[in-house]
Amino acid sequence: MEEKKIPYKIYLDESEMPKQWYNLRADMKNKPAPLLNPGTLQPLKAEELAPIFCEELVAQELDEDTKFVDIPEEILDFYKMYRPSPLVRAYYLEKALGTPAKIYYKFEGNNTSGSHKLNSAIAQAYYAKKQGLKGVTTETGAGQWGTALSMACSYFGLDCKVYMVKCSYEQKPFRREVMRTYGADVTPSPSENTEIGKKILAEHPGTTGSLGCAISEAVEVATTNEGYRYVLGSVLNQVLLHQSIIGLETKKALDKYGIKPDIIIGCAGGGSNLGGLIAPFMGEKLRGEADYRIIAVEPASCPSFTRGKFAYDFADTGMICPLAKMYTLGSGFIPSANHAGGLRFHGMSSTLSQLYHDKYMEAIAVEQTAVFDAATQFARVEGILPAPESSHAIRVAIDEALKCKETGEEKTIVFGLTGTGYFDMYAYQSFNDGKMGDYIPTDEDLAVGFAGLPKVDI
Amino acid sequence: MEEKKIPYKIYLDESEMPKQWYNLRADMKNKPAPLLNPGTLQPLKAEELAPIFCEELVAQELDEDTKFVDIPEEILDFYKMYRPSPLVRAYYLEKALGTPAKIYYKFEGNNTSGSHKLNSAIAQAYYAKKQGLKGVTTETGAGQWGTALSMACSYFGLDCKVYMVKCSYEQKPFRREVMRTYGADVTPSPSENTEIGKKILAEHPGTTGSLGCAISEAVEVATTNEGYRYVLGSVLNQVLLHQSIIGLETKKALDKYGIKPDIIIGCAGGGSNLGGLIAPFMGEKLRGEADYRIIAVEPASCPSFTRGKFAYDFADTGMICPLAKMYTLGSGFIPSANHAGGLRFHGMSSTLSQLYHDKYMEAIAVEQTAVFDAATQFARVEGILPAPESSHAIRVAIDEALKCKETGEEKTIVFGLTGTGYFDMYAYQSFNDGKMGDYIPTDEDLAVGFAGLPKVDI
Numbered sequence: 001m002e003e004k005k006i007p008y009k010i011y012l013d014e015s016e017m018p019k020q021w022y023n024l025r026a027d028m029k030n031k032p033a034p035l036l037n038p039g040t041l042q043p044l045k046a047e048e049l050a051p052i053f054c055e056e057l058v059a060q061e062l063d064e065d066t067k068f069v070d071i072p073e074e075i076l077d078f079y080k081m082y083r084p085s086p087l088v089r090a091y092y093l094e095k096a097l098g099t100p101a102k103i104y105y106k107f108e109g110n111n112t113s114g115s116h117k118l119n120s121a122i123a124q125a126y127y128a129k130k131q132g133l134k135g136v137t138t139e140t141g142a143g144q145w146g147t148a149l150s151m152a153c154s155y156f157g158l159d160c161k162v163y164m165v166k167c168s169y170e171q172k173p174f175r176r177e178v179m180r181t182y183g184a185d186v187t188p189s190p191s192e193n194t195e196i197g198k199k200i201l202a203e204h205p206g207t208t209g210s211l212g213c214a215i216s217e218a219v220e221v222a223t224t225n226e227g228y229r230y231v232l233g234s235v236l237n238q239v240l241l242h243q244s245i246i247g248l249e250t251k252k253a254l255d256k257y258g259i260k261p262d263i264i265i266g267c268a269g270g271g272s273n274l275g276g277l278i279a280p281f282m283g284e285k286l287r288g289e290a291d292y293r294i295i296a297v298e299p300a301s302c303p304s305f306t307r308g309k310f311a312y313d314f315a316d317t318g319m320i321c322p323l324a325k326m327y328t329l330g331s332g333f334i335p336s337a338n339h340a341g342g343l344r345f346h347g348m349s350s351t352l353s354q355l356y357h358d359k360y361m362e363a364i365a366v367e368q369t370a371v372f373d374a375a376t377q378f379a380r381v382e383g384i385l386p387a388p389e390s391s392h393a394i395r396v397a398i399d400e401a402l403k404c405k406e407t408g409e410e411k412t413i414v415f416g417l418t419g420t421g422y423f424d425m426y427a428y429q430s431f432n433d434g435k436m437g438d439y440i441p442t443d444e445d446l447a448v449g450f451a452g453l454p455k456v457d458i
Numbered sequence: 459m460e461e462k463k464i465p466y467k468i469y470l471d472e473s474e475m476p477k478q479w480y481n482l483r484a485d486m487k488n489k490p491a492p493l494l495n496p497g498t499l500q501p502l503k504a505e506e507l508a509p510i511f512c513e514e515l516v517a518q519e520l521d522e523d524t525k526f527v528d529i530p531e532e533i534l535d536f537y538k539m540y541r542p543s544p545l546v547r548a549y550y551l552e553k554a555l556g557t558p559a560k561i562y563y564k565f566e567g568n569n570t571s572g573s574h575k576l577n578s579a580i581a582q583a584y585y586a587k588k589q590g591l592k593g594v595t596t597e598t599g600a601g602q603w604g605t606a607l608s609m610a611c612s613y614f615g616l617d618c619k620v621y622m623v624k625c626s627y628e629q630k631p632f633r634r635e636v637m638r639t640y641g642a643d644v645t646p647s648p649s650e651n652t653e654i655g656k657k658i659l660a661e662h663p664g665t666t667g668s669l670g671c672a673i674s675e676a677v678e679v680a681t682t683n684e685g686y687r688y689v690l691g692s693v694l695n696q697v698l699l700h701q702s703i704i705g706l707e708t709k710k711a712l713d714k715y716g717i718k719p720d721i722i723i724g725c726a727g728g729g730s731n732l733g734g735l736i737a738p739f740m741g742e743k744l745r746g747e748a749d750y751r752i753i754a755v756e757p758a759s760c761p762s763f764t765r766g767k768f769a770y771d772f773a774d775t776g777m778i779c780p781l782a783k784m785y786t787l788g789s790g791f792i793p794s795a796n797h798a799g800g801l802r803f804h805g806m807s808s809t810l811s812q813l814y815h816d817k818y819m820e821a822i823a824v825e826q827t828a829v830f831d832a833a834t835q836f837a838r839v840e841g842i843l844p845a846p847e848s849s850h851a852i853r854v855a856i857d858e859a860l861k862c863k864e865t866g867e868e869k870t871i872v873f874g875l876t877g878t879g880y881f882d883m884y885a886y887q888s889f890n891d892g893k894m895g896d897y898i899p900t901d902e903d904l905a906v907g908f909a910g911l912p913k914v915d916i
Contacts, residue, residue, distance in 0.1 A: 007472040008538040014465040080466040081841045112843045154838045174883035380612045383539045385570045422880040425632035
């Protein structure tokens with residue numbers, strides 16, 4: 001009976017929107033390991049990061065203590081354009097599965113960038129503007145982050161240079177056009193624009209590129225151009241901080257109806273969505289106030305949590321970025337071109353890596369065709385065509401709901417639906433045509449990436 | 459001060475959603491002229507329409523008297539998946555324009571079909587299912603209607619055959635894939651599947667197709683296959699009835715904050731969005747309870763209101779459909795291939811045509827490049843990449859707001875933002891590259907279409 005009162009979509013009022021981000025690290029006993037200087041292999045100081053990142057973002061990156069950070073008014077104003085995002089009760093999916101489980105998803109795709117990435121893009125653009133910069137550089141894989149940053153830069157009148165992983169650039173010309181519509185420069189990576197790009201092209205002619213390589217190029221451009229800094233859409237602590245808005249809204253919406261989740265599921269590439277979605281729930285878990293089963297879902301073709309090493313590694317192929325301790329496949333690892341969509345970063349957020357290492361969360365790797373099966377089923381019953389990335393979470397949410405069907409348990413499952421798949425129709429086409437395959441790297445494949453891990457004694 | 463209270467997005471609660479559609483014709487003194495049998499040129503009876511359309515939809519098509527129609531529970535359930543849609547206060551656009559005008563837009567694009575078309579698609583699929591049909595056939599131009607119908611048919615387990623105007627089929631392969639993901643068959647039109655398609659291909663080899671031609675093919679397939687009927691996404695009275703949900707929600711949201719619009723603006727191709735958006739406002743106007751300036755915006759390259767004739771005409775190129783009295787460019791008129799996006803139908807809803815003829819509304823034709831200028835400006839400040847169709851309304855809303863800037867008038871402008879432009883990036887690319895042109899048919903161009911108008915003495 002009480003069930004009836006829960007609407008299909010729970011929207012918070014504008015006045016209920018969170019006014020602070022939550023810094024998960026403040027509640028961690030084992031803090032994530034510090035970033036290291038790639039030259040000295042010693043912990044980085046703020047002044048060493050300043051040539052790469054915006055000042056305020058460096059401060060956020062290194063701040064392990066402040067629990068709540070006020071969201072500046074200018075960012076709140078922008079958030080109001082597309083937030084609060086709905087928490088949807090997946091009544092149709094539950095019915096289609098015949099499960100007693102109650103499924104909710106936080107839908108972050110109802111904005112033109114098509115994903116949650118906008119939450120951090122606008123924050124990073126704001127701090128760049130505040131610092132008086134001319135512009136920012138970045139990399140993008142599937143294109144979601146680049147699109148989000150283009151929108152954010154357009155809003156604040158900043159120049160935006162995007163290095164887009166070549167295979168995505170070719171598969172997703174329309175993403176490029178959205179970025180251009182927002183005034184961004186988009187270059188396929190590796191390119192001849194940078195020293196590192198030239199080097200990679202010389203060593204691997206015909207490479208389809210990787211995030212690690214595009215990062216190197218974007219960092220080089222930022223550090224060699226006056227008035228530019230580099231910004232990154234995932235992995236970093238600052239990004240998880242900004243993305244905590246997802247989890248904070250989710251928790252507030254659930255609390256409104258007295259709902260307590262049993263399982264929280266998010267897809268994980270670099271960890272921006274997962275880290276944001278789980279933040280307040282993980283906080284409760286760390287403080288011993290509540291318990292949740294928290295599941296990271298990653299592609300079997302790029303399995304950093306489930307098959308990677310917990311080690312210091314470079315974020316980029318060019319090895320010019322700071323080193324982070326994280327679950328990694330090695331910065332030399334490049335996922336198969338057969339791998340659709342994003343979630344193709346070789347590493348993982350340090351914060352999430354530490355939490356996974358300390359067993360506060362689980363990880364599951366899923367295969368591509370099973371993911372698109374789930375995506376299609378979800379699209380048909382819930383009316384939203386999901387991004388391939390998000391569909392990793394859908395896959396596991398469906399699997400958990402089907403387990404409940406077997407056991408009769410009425411578990412409450414919450415997952416993050418990070419975005420829409422409108423720019424991923426090549427991948428859907430390959431699935432619709434029955435041409436999509438799976439790709440699981442062999443141990444030998446992985447050994448190549450691991451061999452390149454730096455030796456760090458810290 | 460009071461101003462402050464209006465949020466960026468006004469959402470109705472699920473419980474506030476309209477439970478009835480509104481039939482505008484019930485309030486019209488001059489009813490739209492009846493449909494005619496293409497053979498006898500006499501007013502059509504329900505039984506003559508039954509081989510083409512679903513029974514219940516025929517009844518709705520011919521019913522001029524019932525003012526409110528209950529929305530069946532099954533349709534309300536589906537509406538809850540993506541409705542109520544937000545009414546957005548365009549604070550950012552107002553600021554960018556520096557206008558004292560207050561601008562609102564009803565945003566219908568936050569669903570996977572990407573437009574308002576889903577509102578009628580789900581209704582038509584429901585009635586087809588209720589009648590025990592196997593499936594439905596239809597045409598689609600830009601692809602919005604086809605996508606919407608695919609989603610609706612997938613929901614009710616109906617077969618869906620879509621004839622897609624060839625130039626759109628080629629320009630928008632991703633639209634096709636979305637339809638396929640929802641299980642639809644998609645065929646470029648004209649095709650060799652139908653007699654009429656073969657005939658048109660023989661007469662006009664290399665034609666890029668037209669809506670009128672695709673309609674003929676879809677009707678032929680529906681009437682020659684057991685258990686199929688034809689459905690249409692615009693023009694018809696039944697469609698305007700279903701789309702009244704847009705206007706009813708808009709009015710309810712405005713009423714909640716005591717807002718009375720001065721100007722209501724909608725783009726118009728066949729009239730589905732415009733007819734739906736203005737329905738309750740036009741009702742008040744017809745009943746003498748309120749006055750509004752109502753503006754239809756159409757492309758200068760397909761100017762049925764502003765340069766068409768008010769005459770009986772065929773809806774389709776093959777001349778097998780019923781005749782409707784409407785503003786039309788003639789069923790032989792095919793807009794330039796240079797024309798981007800939808801709004802390419804040669805005719806216009808009979809209901810809207812009658813209202814326009816009776817001077818209850820105005821019409822403005824706008825050129826393509828001016829439309830994409832407005833689209834880009836809107837995308838950058840409001841954060842939504844609009845469909846080319848919707849951008850026609852944006853263009854005129856901006857122009858009216860700029861007039862207010864000159865005069866200092868604080869007019870309230872409401873426009874319909876029918877959808878998103880994610881599948882229209884070829885058009886944006888052509889605009890971004892400075893390659894987009896305008897195309898205004900000459901009087902001689904139009905004379906060709908007019909010469910084919912049927913002679914009807916009624």
